[in-house]
Amino acid sequence: MTITAADASFREGTAPEGALRLYRELLRIRRFEEELHRLVSAGRVGGTTHLCVGQEAVPVGVSSILSPEDQVVSTHRGHGHLLAKGARADRALAEIAGRRDGYCGGKGGSQHVAVPAIGHMGSNGITGGGLPIAAGLAFASRFAGSDACVVSYLGDGACGTGNFHETLNLAALWELPVVFVLENNLYAMSTPVARATACDALTAWAERYKGLEARAVDGNDVIAVAAAAKPLVERARAGGGPALLECRTYRMAGHSKSDPCVYRTREEEERWRERDPLKVLVERAALAEPDLAAAREAVEEEIRSAVAFALASPPGDRELALEHLAVLRVPADPAPCRIAAGAETNLTEAIRETLRGEMERDGNVVLIGEDIGAYGGAFGVTRGLQEEFGTHRVLETPIAENGFTGLAVGAAVGGLRPVVELMFGDFVTCCMDALVNHAAKLAYMYAGQVSVPLTLRMPIGRRNGYGATHSQSLEAWFLHVPGLRVVCPSTVPDAVGLLRTAVRSDGPVIFLEPKLLYPSRGPMPGPDHLVDFGRARVDRVGGDVTLFTYGQALGICRDAAERLASRGFEAEIVDLRSLSPFDLETCVASVRKTGRGICVHEATETAGVGDALAARLQRDAFGHLRAPILTVGARHCPVPSSPELEDAVMPSSAEIVRAALPLLTDY
Numbered sequence: 236m237t238i239t240a241a242d243a244s245f246r247e248g249t250a251p252e253g254a255l256r257l258y259r260e261l262l263r264i265r266r267f268e269e270e271l272h273r274l275v276s277a278g279r280v281g282g283t284t285h286l287c288v289g290q291e292a293v294p295v296g297v298s299s300i301l302s303p304e305d306q307v308v309s310t311h312r313g314h315g316h317l318l319a320k321g322a323r324a325d326r327a328l329a330e331i332a333g334r335r336d337g338y339c340g341g342k343g344g345s346q347h348v349a350v351p352a353i354g355h356m357g358s359n360g361i362t363g364g365g366l367p368i369a370a371g372l373a374f375a376s377r378f379a380g381s382d383a384c385v386v387s388y389l390g391d392g393a394c395g396t397g398n399f400h401e402t403l404n405l406a407a408l409w410e411l412p413v414v415f416v417l418e419n420n421l422y423a424m425s426t427p428v429a430r431a432t433a434c435d436a437l438t439a440w441a442e443r444y445k446g447l448e449a450r451a452v453d454g455n456d457v458i459a460v461a462a463a464a465k466p467l468v469e470r471a472r473a474g475g476g477p478a479l480l481e482c483r484t485y486r487m488a489g490h491s492k493s494d495p496c497v498y499r500t501r502e503e504e505e506r507w508r509e510r511d512p513l514k515v516l517v518e519r520a521a522l523a524e525p526d527l528a529a530a531r532e533a534v535e536e537e538i539r540s541a542v543a544f545a546l547a548s549p550p551g552d553r554e555l556a557l558e559h560l561a562v563l564r565v566p567a568d569p570a571p572c573r574i575a576a577g578a579e580t581n582l583t584e585a586i587r588e589t590l591r592g593e594m595e596r597d598g599n600v601v602l603i604g605e606d607i608g609a610y611g612g613a614f615g616v617t618r619g620l621q622e623e624f625g626t627h628r629v630l631e632t633p634i635a636e637n638g639f640t641g642l643a644v645g646a647a648v649g650g651l652r653p654v655v656e657l658m659f660g661d662f663v664t665c666c667m668d669a670l671v672n673h674a675a676k677l678a679y680m681y682a683g684q685v686s687v688p689l690t691l692r693m694p695i696g697r698r699n700g701y702g703a704t705h706s707q708s709l710e711a712w713f714l715h716v717p718g719l720r721v722v723c724p725s726t727v728p729d730a731v732g733l734l735r736t737a738v739r740s741d742g743p744v745i746f747l748e749p750k751l752l753y754p755s756r757g758p759m760p761g762p763d764h765l766v767d768f769g770r771a772r773v774d775r776v777g778g779d780v781t782l783f784t785y786g787q788a789l790g791i792c793r794d795a796a797e798r799l800a801s802r803g804f805e806a807e808i809v810d811l812r813s814l815s816p817f818d819l820e821t822c823v824a825s826v827r828k829t830g831r832g833i834c835v836h837e838a839t840e841t842a843g844v845g846d847a848l849a850a851r852l853q854r855d856a857f858g859h860l861r862a863p864i865l866t867v868g869a870r871h872c873p874v875p876s877s878p879e880l881e882d883a884v885m886p887s888s889a890e891i892v893r894a895a896l897p898l899l900t901d902y
């Protein structure tokens with residue numbers, strides 16, 4: 236049950252019913268955690284659990300001043316955040332116990348539960364992982380004209396993460412309505428705060444971000460927490476910008492079930508037990524025993540029935556386990572387009588015009604990235620779009636890939652359709668958490684209660700001298716991640732069709748831009764042109780060998796096909812376009828015809844797209860193969876800077892021909 240602002244707006248001693256409600260909420264969380272501990276100890280509930288016993292005053296105090304429209308983003312120690320925001324104890328417990336009637340059907344468990352209907356936008360198993368998501372939700376909320384604010388809970392351990400600093404910086408720069416509620420319980424697992432944070436005070440650290448207001452409060456005093464949170468929440472709602480509230484508290488239980496607490500003394504624990512939030516409230520509000528007894532009885536009844544409900548609920552089945560994987564609804568309405576259908580254009584202009592058209596079509600499409608305003612991005616793709624759509628839709632960021640990608644994830648959950656540009660695809664290494672742990676998984680973990688319509692554009696591949704950290708083709712990593720789709724155009728019409736589909740689809744899509752192809756030319760397709768994911772394109776028809784490829788390797792495949800033709804062999808070229816999912820139907824049909832296949836790409840040969848496709852083809856078309864499927868890719872070597880050395884490690888048409896000839900003549 237959420238305590239309303241009116242409930243909590245009592246002055247000490249004048250409205251005991253408000254204090255009683257707070258007491259009941261504190262007790263509800265305490266008893267929930269104690270019962271959970273009992274069930275875990277008895278082996279009746281598995282998985283990991285991080286109890287918040289001792290810290291209940293923080294979420295109860297904060298939630299007491301939130302309205303139902305305000306949202307919270309939680310942490311791994313989040314049961315209290317969930318219950319205080321208004322979740323039912325029975326469904327919360329069922330979720331933690333991994334049962335079908337849990338809020339996420341048991342897919343999320345203790346660390347990944349969300350109830351968006353009550354404004355609880357998800358707990359998070361990655362320390363600091365929720366911070367940029369909260370900032371993104373706050374951005375989306377303000378974008379929609381709402382005056383709601385977002386509370387982002389975090390522990391002291393999260394203050395050492397890049398996410399903490401990247402998000403605080405972004406939130407302060409963009410004056411986002413987000414309040415970071417820092418539960419400083421003195422330890423991150425076993426590490427004391429002082430040994431993990433090079434600052435005298437966490438509030439002082441946070442306050443270095445201009446415009447961010449930071450306060451500290453006794454986190455075991457629920458009334459003090461509510462009183463301290465109120466002005467910060469109101470300030471955020473009124474457009475005053477972000478804030479951080481440090482609540483000094485103590486986790487009375489171990490970090491998790493297996494923690495014997497050897498890193499702290501029993502005396503310290505005893506001192507904090509004296510400051511038990513329940514005791515503090517009873518004394519401060521002078522609550523009377525008969526009222527407390529009635530509250531205890533009501534809470535006992537709720538917890539008893541929650542346990543019965545959770546344990547009676549069955550676990551989910553295989554069907555449920557595989558649900559919420561693919562969300563692909565792509566509206567097919569025509570896109571506004573200033574370039575006439577059929578007119579020649581280049582890939583850069585085609586991508587820019589597609590972004591422009593989607594932004595015009597849908598006011599929720601926003602662009603996010605470094606230097607994408609006046610500069611137009613490193614490759615000029617977004618040139619002119621900020622001028623046309625304004626700084627609120629074309630958002631230039633600091634160099635904070637995980638921060639702004641995570642923010643885009645939150646904004647997507649909040650109803651926007653962000654298109655993030657990474658300056659170079661190599662920098663995806665800096666936002667893997669936002670992409671792999673969050674964008675890819677939120678819809679699944681939270682059982683379809685949220686979606687993440689996010690497009691991540693990234694230039695990939697060689698470009699004559701950019702060197703090892705600016706030339707990679709890392710796409711194969713993402714084929715391994717359920718929840719991500721990966722597409723790569725090599726022609727103008729495909730770039731337009733795939734990008735429209737990406738921006739309109741409800742799940743996260745990685746849109747790869749082969750940077751050597753930016754100047755390549757082709758006809759602009761019509762306004763209705765969409766390319767479905769999972770559809771390859773036969774680029775050249777032939778009957779002797781199939782070259783499977785994508786991106787800028789298409790050029791060397793075309794060249795190789797010409798060379799093979801001059802020797803009397805006809806190569807078929809299949810441009811995959813969609814790497815996850817593959818269009819196995821088209822690939823199998825081609826190899827059935829030719830009996831031979833070579834996968835060609837600029838990424839290194841080892842464990843790349845070629846190997847993944849070859850394994851599938853060997854499985855699905857084995858009886859039709861006349862020779863093993865080969866892969867021709869880059870050497871297993873970083874991309875060297877010198878263009879000559881780059882040539883030496885990259886695949887070439889000559890190499891494709893050399894690989895193809897034995898297949899054609901020896902088998």
Ligand SMILES: Cc1ncc(C[n+]2csc(CCOP(=O)(O)OP(=O)(O)O)c2C)c(N)n1
Nearest residue numbers: 312360361362390391392393420422423424
């Ligand atoms: C990125 C990341 N690193 C490490 C962990 C393992 N881990 C889980 S909770 C935790 C301690 C977090 O401390 P703090 O943020 O202070 O929160 P508290 O546990 O004290 O509530 C650690 C190290 C993790 N989940 N995520």
